Amino acid sequence: MPINYYIFLSLALFAIGMIGVLTRRNAIIIFMCVELMLNAVNLLLVAFSKMHYLSAGSPFSTAGTDGQLFVFFIMVVAAAEVSVGLAIIVMMYRNIHSVDVNFLNRLKH
Amino acid sequence: MSVTQILFWFLSILALFGAIMVVVSRNPVHSVLWLIMTFFAISGHYIVLNAQFLAVVNIIVYAGAIMVLFLFVIMLMNLNKTAAPKRNRWLKLAGGIAGGCLMLVLVAALRDSELKGQFAQVNTGDIGLIKSLGKELFTTYVIPFELSSILFLSAMVGAVVLGKKD
Amino acid sequence: MKNVLQLAYLIPLFPLLGFLINGLGRNKLSKGVIGTIGSGAILASFIVSLILFFQVKGGNTEVVNYFNFISVGNLSIPFAFQIDQLSSIFLLIITGVGFLIHVYSTSYMHDEKPEHFARYFAYLNLFVFSMLLLVMGANFVIMFIGWEGVGLCSYLLIGFWFKKPEYNKAASKAFIMNRIGDLAFLIALFWLIGKVGSVSFTEVFSAEGLAKLSTTDITVITLLLFVGATGKSAQIPLYTWLPDAMAGPTPVSALIHAATMVTAGIYMIARSNVLYSLAPDVLNIIAWVGLATALLAASIALKQNDIKKVLAYSTVSQLGFMFLALGTGAYGAAVFHVMTHAFFKALMFLGSGSVIHAMGGEQDIRKMGGLSKKMPVTFWTFVIGCVAIAGIPPLSGFFSKDAILLSAYAKSPVMYGIALFAALLTAFYMFRLLFITFTGKFRGTHEQEHHLHESPKAMTLPLIVLAILSVIGGFVGVPAVLGGSDELIHFLSPVIAIAEGHHISHTTEYILMGLSTVLVLGMVLGAWVIYKNYKEKENTGFAKVLENKWYVDELYDTIIVKPLKVLADFLNNIFDKKVVDGLVNGVGRLVNYGGRQFRWIQSGQVGSYVLLMVVSILLIFVVQFFLRK
Numbered sequence: 043m044p045i046n047y048y049i050f051l052s053l054a055l056f057a058i059g060m061i062g063v064l065t066r067r068n069a070i071i072i073f074m075c076v077e078l079m080l081n082a083v084n085l086l087l088v089a090f091s092k093m094h095y096l097s098a099g100s101p102f103s104t105a106g107t108d109g110q111l112f113v114f115f116i117m118v119v120a121a122a123e124v125s126v127g128l129a130i131i132v133m134m135y136r137n138i139h140s141v142d143v144n145f146l147n148r149l150k151h
Numbered sequence: 152m153s154v155t156q157i158l159f160w161f162l163s164i165l166a167l168f169g170a171i172m173v174v175v176s177r178n179p180v181h182s183v184l185w186l187i188m189t190f191f192a193i194s195g196h197y198i199v200l201n202a203q204f205l206a207v208v209n210i211i212v213y214a215g216a217i218m219v220l221f222l223f224v225i226m227l228m229n230l231n232k233t234a235a236p237k238r239n240r241w242l243k244l245a246g247g248i249a250g251g252c253l254m255l256v257l258v259a260a261l262r263d264s265e266l267k268g269q270f271a272q273v274n275t276g277d278i279g280l281i282k283s284l285g286k287e288l289f290t291t292y293v294i295p296f297e298l299s300s301i302l303f304l305s306a307m308v309g310a311v312v313l314g315k316k317d
Numbered sequence: 318m319k320n321v322l323q324l325a326y327l328i329p330l331f332p333l334l335g336f337l338i339n340g341l342g343r344n345k346l347s348k349g350v351i352g353t354i355g356s357g358a359i360l361a362s363f364i365v366s367l368i369l370f371f372q373v374k375g376g377n378t379e380v381v382n383y384f385n386f387i388s389v390g391n392l393s394i395p396f397a398f399q400i401d402q403l404s405s406i407f408l409l410i411i412t413g414v415g416f417l418i419h420v421y422s423t424s425y426m427h428d429e430k431p432e433h434f435a436r437y438f439a440y441l442n443l444f445v446f447s448m449l450l451l452v453m454g455a456n457f458v459i460m461f462i463g464w465e466g467v468g469l470c471s472y473l474l475i476g477f478w479f480k481k482p483e484y485n486k487a488a489s490k491a492f493i494m495n496r497i498g499d500l501a502f503l504i505a506l507f508w509l510i511g512k513v514g515s516v517s518f519t520e521v522f523s524a525e526g527l528a529k530l531s532t533t534d535i536t537v538i539t540l541l542l543f544v545g546a547t548g549k550s551a552q553i554p555l556y557t558w559l560p561d562a563m564a565g566p567t568p569v570s571a572l573i574h575a576a577t578m579v580t581a582g583i584y585m586i587a588r589s590n591v592l593y594s595l596a597p598d599v600l601n602i603i604a605w606v607g608l609a610t611a612l613l614a615a616s617i618a619l620k621q622n623d624i625k626k627v628l629a630y631s632t633v634s635q636l637g638f639m640f641l642a643l644g645t646g647a648y649g650a651a652v653f654h655v656m657t658h659a660f661f662k663a664l665m666f667l668g669s670g671s672v673i674h675a676m677g678g679e680q681d682i683r684k685m686g687g688l689s690k691k692m693p694v695t696f697w698t699f700v701i702g703c704v705a706i707a708g709i710p711p712l713s714g715f716f717s718k719d720a721i722l723l724s725a726y727a728k729s730p731v732m733y734g735i736a737l738f739a740a741l742l743t744a745f746y747m748f749r750l751l752f753i754t755f756t757g758k759f760r761g762t763h764e765q766e767h768h769l770h771e772s773p774k775a776m777t778l779p780l781i782v783l784a785i786l787s788v789i790g791g792f793v794g795v796p797a798v799l800g801g802s803d804e805l806i807h808f809l810s811p812v813i814a815i816a817e818g819h820h821i822s823h824t825t826e827y828i829l830m831g832l833s834t835v836l837v838l839g840m841v842l843g844a845w846v847i848y849k850n851y852k853e854k855e856n857t858g859f860a861k862v863l864e865n866k867w868y869v870d871e872l873y874d875t876i877i878v879k880p881l882k883v884l885a886d887f888l889n890n891i892f893d894k895k896v897v898d899g900l901v902n903g904v905g906r907l908v909n910y911g912g913r914q915f916r917w918i919q920s921g922q923v924g925s926y927v928l929l930m931v932v933s934i935l936l937i938f939v940v941q942f943f944l945r946k
Contacts, residue, residue, distance in 0.1 A: 043159055043199075045269045049261055051163050055170050055189075057254030062174035064246025064928055070179055070225060072923075074186050077217070078170055081193055084209075088202050089271045092279070096272040107278050107287045113205055114288070117212050118299045122306035124217050128224050129313035135228050136316075143923045242924065249931045256938045 048089035055082035069131050069141040073124075080120055084113045155273050158199055166192035179225045183218055190214040200271065202279030321372050322379045325398045327365045328408060329449040331358040335442035343435030351431070352423035355438030359419050359445055363412035366405070373405040378811065380455045380519060387458070391514055399455035399518060403812040406652065406805075407452040407584055410659045414576045415445050417779035421667050422568040424775035425674060437477060437566070444470035448577050452584060457506050457516040460585065464502065464549065467578045468495045474573060475565040487561040494558035498548015505541035508534065522591040532595075539592050539599040543606075546582025551633050552640055553610045557870055559633055563625040567670030570625060575632045575666050576659035583639045583655055587648045590813050594646065604644025604728065608735055611637030613867065615742035619749070620856060620863040623680050624669045627750050631706070632662055634743060638721050641736060647724035648813045649806035653794045654721060656805075657713035660790045661705040664783035668699040671772040671780065672754060676765055682753045684765075686851065689755040691769040694777045696755050698784040703751045705787040707744035707837050710830075713791030719830055720794065726829060727821055737833055744837045748844035753851045798826045 055078060062075030091109030098105035135141050169189035176182045190213045197206035277283060288296055335358030339351055346354075378401040386396035398404075419441060426437050447466025454460040469492075476488030506516065513521055513529050520526045530538070546552070551559035562574045573579070586593060586603070593600055611634045618630035635658050642651035673680055675692060689696040705712040708719065718740060726733035759766050771777065795801020806815060856864050865871075918929070 043155070043271050043273050045266050045271050046262075047159070047163075048271055049266070050258060051166070053254055053257050053261070054167055057250050057257075058167070058170040058174060060253055060931060061247055061250030064250055064924065064931065065243045066174065067924065068179060070221065071173075071182055074173060074182060074221060077213070078173060078186065078189065081190065081209075081213070084205075085193055085196055088197055088200055088205060088279075092200050092202070092271040092273070092276060093266075093269050095276050095278050096270060104278060104283065104287065107283060108291075110202055110205055110279060110284060111288060111292055114208065114284070115295060115299065117208060119302065121212055121217060122302050124220060125306050125310045126313065128220055129310040132224060132227070133313050141228065146923060242928070246924070246928055249928060249935065252935055253931055256935060256942070260938060260942060 045089060045093050048086060052082045052086040052089075055079075055085070067142050067144050069134065069143050069146075072143065073127055073131070077120065077124070080116060084116055087113050087116075155199060158195070159273075162192045162195040162199065165189075166196070180222070183221050183225065186221075187214050187218050190218070197279075199273055200279065201274055201276050204279060204281045204284050320377070320379060320381075322369060322377060322381055322400045324365060325369060325381050325400050325453060326383060328362045328369070328412070329446050329453065331361040331365075332442040332446040332449065334358060336439050336446060339435045339442065340439035343432045343439065346431070346435060348423075348427065348431055348434050351435045351438050352419075355442055356416060356419040356423065358442055359412055359416040362445070362449065363409075363416050366408040366412045369400055370405045370409055373400060373402055374808070378402065380517075382455075392510060394456060394458050394516060396459065397455035397517070398453040398459075400453070401812055402809050403584075403587060403652065404452050406656065406809070407580075408449065410656055411445060411448050411452065411577050414659050414663050414783075415448075415572060417782055418568045418572040418576075418663065418667065421571075421670070421776050421779040422566075424773050425568055425670055426566060433477075437474075440470055440473045440477070441569070441572070444474065444573060444578070448581070451581055455518055457509065457518075457521075460588075461502060461506060464545075464581060464585075465499065467573070467581060468492065468499065468549070471495070471562065471573050471578055474569040475562045477565055477569070481564075484564040487558075487564040491558040491562045494555045495548045498545040498555055501541045501548070502545030505538045505545065508538050508541070518588065522589075527591070527595070535592055536596050536599055539589070539596045540602070542585060542589060542592075543599060543603055546585055546640075547606065548582075549585075550579050550582030550636050550640070551610075552582070552606055552636065553613065556610060556614065556633050557873065560626055560629040560866070563623070563629050567625065567666060567673060570629070571663045571666030571670065574629065575662040579632065579636055580639070580655045580659070583636070583643065583651050586640075586643050587652055587813060590648045593643070594814075600644050600646060602644070604641050604725075604732065607637045607640025607642075607644055608725075608732060608739070609637070610634070611641060611739040612735060612742075613637075615739045615746065616863055617866045618746040619742060620860050622683050622864075624672065624682050624685075624750065624754065625666075625680055627682075627746060628662070628665055628669060631665075631743065631747065632658075634739060635662065635706070637739070638718065638736070641725055641732070642721040645721075645724040645728040645732070647720060649803075649809050649815070650717065650720035650724055652809060652813070653805050654717035656793075657705070657717040657787070657790045660783055661702045661712075661714060661787040664698060664780060664787055665702040665706070667776070667780055667783065668695050668702060671695040671776055674772055674776070675769050676761065677768055679761065679765065682750065683851075684761045685754045685759070686757040686761075687755070687759045688769070692771045694771055694780060698777075698780040699751060699755065701784040701787055703747045705791075706747055707841065708740055708833065709744075709837055709841075710834060711791065713787050713789070715834075716791035716794050716796070719833070720796065722829065722833060723796075723821065723826065726825075733829075737836070740833065741836055741840050744840040745844050748841045749848050752844060752848040756848075757850050796826075798823050798830075 059075045059079035059082060062078070063072050066072055066075065087109050091106035091113075093106075094109065095103065095106035131141055134146070138145055166189050169185045169192060172185040173182045173189065176185060190209060194206045194209045194214070197203070197209060335354050338354055339346070343351075380397050380399050382395050382397045384396050385393060387394040419438070422437065422441065426434055429437065444467060447463045447470055449463070451460050451463025451467060454463060472488045472492040475491050476485045478484050509516055509521060512534050513526050515521060515526065527535075548555045559574055559579065563570050565574075593603075614630045614633035614637060618627050618634065621627045621630060635654070639651045639654050639658070642648070642654060671692065672685065672688060672695060675688070675695075676685065679685070701712070705714040708715045710716075722733060722736055722740065725736045759769075792801070794803055794805040796803055806813075862868065918925075
């Protein structure tokens with residue numbers, strides 16, 4: 043499969059995630075869009091890993107393994123991040139009874 | 152058109168459609184469900200690329216654990232039918248345009264890159280198998296691997312501290 | 318230890334420690350401890366100086382390097398001390414006279430509160446430290462550090478009784494006048510660094526160092542250094558601060574404004590004698606400035622009524638003599654006079670301090686008189702000081718002044734004539750002071766008369782020691798005609814080349830000496846006749862001009878201070894308010910306006926921040942994209 047296809051697919055997913063972050067105001071949806079962007083990057087990493095494996099030639103090469111391990115570690119970090127992030131959202135909901143980020147304009151003051 | 156190609160196009164359309172639905176759904180629960188579908192499509196891509204380990208982990212961690220967590224939180228908050236007042240339309244429009252432009256610019260930038268003509272190996276290749284990844288993970292990457300356990304521990308403590316009713 | 322001279326760092330270290338202990342512990346220590354620490358530090362320095370002096374006398378001289386002080390580019394300035402004949406003599410003068418004055422101060426300042434007493438000794442120790450640094454430094458930068466340090470201490474000590482506004486003004490005046498000179502010194506230093514690339518004495522004065530300097534360079538540098546010296550050593554036109562500096566405690570006047578600090582300029586020029594010998598024009602200027610100062614100050618001293626003011630103008634006049642010696646190339650004679658002057662002028666200042674102490678703070682000699690019976694020790698030591706400064710053989714002043722007069726005669730008889738006249742004035746005003754103060758009838762209040770007493774031992778002992786030194790101090794430089802061997806000049810010869818061209822026959826020398834001695838004795842007699850029964854009367858005509866110091870202060874006030882004040886007023890009221898304030902306020906207003914216009918960006922909402930971020934990323938991409946093309 044030409045690598046360009048994967049690049050464009052990932053870019054499309056990333057951009058959709060970005061549009062979601064920019065247009066939605068529900069903190070949870072924004073958070074999910076961030077996850078979507080992370081996944082777009084993951085997909086690209088795996089595609090590149092396979093591309094490197096192919097261009098390295100030898101069937102016994104380990105080229106590209108690190109790309110996939112990178113994806114693995116991103117998932118690890120994402121899992122940790124989600125647990126903390128959701129905890130923050132829960133706390134925020136408890137305090138202001140909403141998950142609308144527009145109410146979170148304390149940065150102004 | 153080979154089966155692989157058909158699968159690729161099918162999964163790509165599924166993923167993009169799911170992603171768009173995540174953004175446009177009014178109901179957060181629907182968003183979550185569409186996102187799960189997107190993740191499944193991406194896992195399908197991993198399988199096409201013969202990265203079986205990641206495909207499985209993706210389903211377990213993302214589609215399984217994380218999205219269930221999201222779902223729980225949404226249900227806990229009883230947000231499923233909130234109809235919030237409309238956001239500033241101009242800002243929404245600006246966001247959409249900015250995101251679209253970002254994609255266009257990136258596409259324009261990467262279209263003529265030196266990667267043009269390279270191929271990603273599909274269907275075959277065994278680096279994505281548990282055996283080779285595991286070997287690498289427990290030799291070269293053993294320290295980051297162990298460190299990630301500490302990260303989890305601290306994330307857990309953080310989540311508990313934050314979620315505690317003071 | 319390889320070389321005893323390595324111990325040189327101890328000399329400034331002791332006063333520094335004394336300064337730190339007294340300065341930091343001023344609220345806790347008792348007066349006895351403070352005085353002991355203050356004097357003991359200087360005594361320790363004196364002992365080390367003595368050891369070094371005998372080493373130097375044995376021919377052991379060295380530049381002692383301690384560490385690299387400044388290292389920038391090609392310029393490297395070491396923290397080094399130069400221990401040689403010239404600096405060791407100054408070390409002995411500073412620590413020796415300094416110690417006596419410290420001992421004297423323990424008694425003189427005894428009425429101060431403990432914390433002020435400690436402050437006084439801390440300043441005094443800091444002064445000695447700076448002065449030692451000035452004298453020992455092996456390059457112009459270390460010398461400059463000491464130079465600034467003594468200026469600071471002088472300021473602090475003149476303004477020691479800071480509750481009186483006029484004392485503070487006197488302190489500021491001294492500081493500012495010094496600063497004018499310091500600036501010239503600094504410029505000379507930069508000039509040296511720029512041309513020679515080094516400030517070490519050994520390198521600058523070496524043949525290679527001098528080869529890098531053109532005649533113009535040497536003239537400019539020496540002239541600038543001399544301007545620096547006029548500030549510190551109170552020469553025309555920057556001398557007016559010294560008489561005002563008498564606002565400080567009397568021992569301070571003795572130490573700083575007579576014996577040591579004001580001789581820094583002479584030391585500097587004597588140290589740089591290699592440079593100066595290459596600039597005959599500058600030497601001429603120095604000689605004439607010194608001569609003019611000597612004459613002017615002596616004439617002013619004739620009619621002053623404040624006991625310390627008389628001594629202050631006398632100091633300025635004597636410094637003028639020293640500069641005359643430098644200008645005529647007799648560097649050794651200048652150093653000789655620095656030494657003898659340190660003895661007898663410190664003696665007289667301390668004597669005047671003793672008188673002021675006895676009179677309960679009264680400084681006006683018109684209100685004194687007949688003190689000789691009440692204070693015999695002070696009186697007799699003061700007589701010795703007067704005889705020494707007047708230049709009556711065989712006391713110290715005769716030999717050093719004679720050496721200066723001779724070198725002036727060798728240069729030009731006109732100079733000799735003027736210098737002799739100034740010397741005669743010196744004898745006259747000193748004996749006028751002596752007679753008015755110590756003979757005749759007491760003219761003060763009844764209460765003061767009852768209070769009159771001889772000063773305590775701690776004050777009279779230094780007087781006696783200094784008196785002995787004033788008597789014998791001259792014998793280190795007895796000229797060849799009188800059977801001596803100019804020992805001091807020969808001792809200094811490794812640093813200061815012996816001046817050539819003394820083509821004066823012995824007969825002429827005898828005649829000149831005899832002439833000056835006879836005339837001086839005549840002056841003393843004249844002063845005795847006029848002032849033995851002094852009665853106060855109004856000064857008129859020329860005497861009034863002298864009493865008002867030739868109106869020099871008023872002249873400076875009119876031609877420098879007042880125009881500057883007008884300019885400052887203009888700058889303050891018009892330039893500052895309209896232009897500077899306008900600019901500053903304008904910037905403020907612009908920022909304020911801009912802030913109001915852009916505050917919508919800081920909406921505080923996460924969404925808008927993310928949007929801005931994305932737009933910025935886009936911009937970066939686009940710019941990058943176009944730059945690539």
